[in-house]
Structures are given as C-alpha cells and as structure tokens.
Amino acid sequence: MHALKWTSELEIGIPPIDKQHKRIVDYINQLEEIKGTTNREEVDNVLNQLVDYTLSHFAFEEELMEESGYMFVNAHKRVHKLFVRKVGVFVDRHKLGEDITLELLITLKTWLVNHIKNDDNDYSEVVKNKMHLKVKKSGWLKNSLKKFFG
Numbered sequence: 001m002h003a004l005k006w007t008s009e010l011e012i013g014i015p016p017i018d019k020q021h022k023r024i025v026d027y028i029n030q031l032e033e034i035k036g037t038t039n040r041e042e043v044d045n046v047l048n049q050l051v052d053y054t055l056s057h058f059a060f061e062e063e064l065m066e067e068s069g070y071m072f073v074n075a076h077k078r079v080h081k082l083f084v085r086k087v088g089v090f091v092d093r094h095k096l097g098e099d100i101t102l103e104l105l106i107t108l109k110t111w112l113v114n115h116i117k118n119d120d121n122d123y124s125e126v127v128k129n130k131m132h133l134k135v136k137k138s139g140w141l142k143n144s145l146k147k148f149f150g
C-alpha cells in the first residue's frame with residue numbers, strides 16, 4: 001500500500017477545511033509508516049491524534065454547515081457519526097490487542113477520499129457563499145477556528 005497523496009482533486013476550496021483535511025491525510029500517512037509495528041505505544045499515539053483531530057474537524061465542519069444554512073447538514077452529521085462509530089470499533093479492537101492498522105488504513109483512505117470528493121464538495125458552494133458575506137462582517141471564521149483548534 002502507498003501513502004495517500006494530497007492532490008488538488010482533494011481540495012474543496014475552503015482554506016481552513018482544506019488545511020484540516022490535509023492534516024488528516026498526514027495522520028493517515030503516519031499510520032501507513034508505522035503499520036505492522038509491534039510498538040503499540042506508537043500506534044496508540046497516532047490513533048489518538050487522528051481520532052481527536054478528526055472529531056474537532058467534524059465539529060468545525062458541522063458548525064460551518066449549520067451557520068451557512070446548508071440543507072443537508074443533518075444527513076452530513078449522520079455520516080460523520082457513523083464514521084466515528086466505525087473508527088471507534090477499530091480503536092476498541094486495538095485496545096484488545098488486535099493489529100488493526102492495515103484494515104484501518106484501507107478504511108480511512110477509501111472513506112476520506114470519497115467523503116471529501118462527494119459529501120464535502122457538496123456543501124462547499126453554500127458555505128463559500130455564506131462565508132464571503134460573514135467574514136466581511138465579523139471575525140466569525142477566525143472565532144470558529146479558535147474555538148475548535150485553540
């Protein structure tokens with residue numbers, strides 16, 4: 001298996017979101033690098049960061065969608081929730097001592113690419129339009145970023 005390459009095809013055109021997606025890709029690639037390792041601590045570390053960061057990212061995305069009045073925000077939230085549950089099962093299996101890295105990598109790569117290209121791309125226009133208006137009026141985006149990512 002190869003590292004996941006970041007290409008312009010994965011960009012949805014909202015800079016903070018693209019940055020976050022890119023960081024998730026970095027985490028996936030870190031996992032790729034250490035797959036098959038017997039060092040559980042190393043896997044723990046990447047897994048924790050990946051999960052934490054993804055959760056903040058989803059919360060951020062959901063807030064953007066909500067603020068923008070995106071029609072399918074609830075459906076999108078459900079997709080996020082299902083994914084979190086799916087990853088949670090991997091984390092539990094890992095905790096029980098199973099080596100899940102390879103299987104998780106396949107899931108993450110397929111899921112993320114599909115999700116960005118389809119689901120995330122779908123909200124991007126609505127959010128972009130709204131962002132334009134809002135950013136002019138306030139530091140809304142900056143405040144949201146601060147809230148989720150410190």
Ligand SMILES: [Fe+2]
Nearest residue numbers: 061115119120
């Ligand atoms: Fe999403």
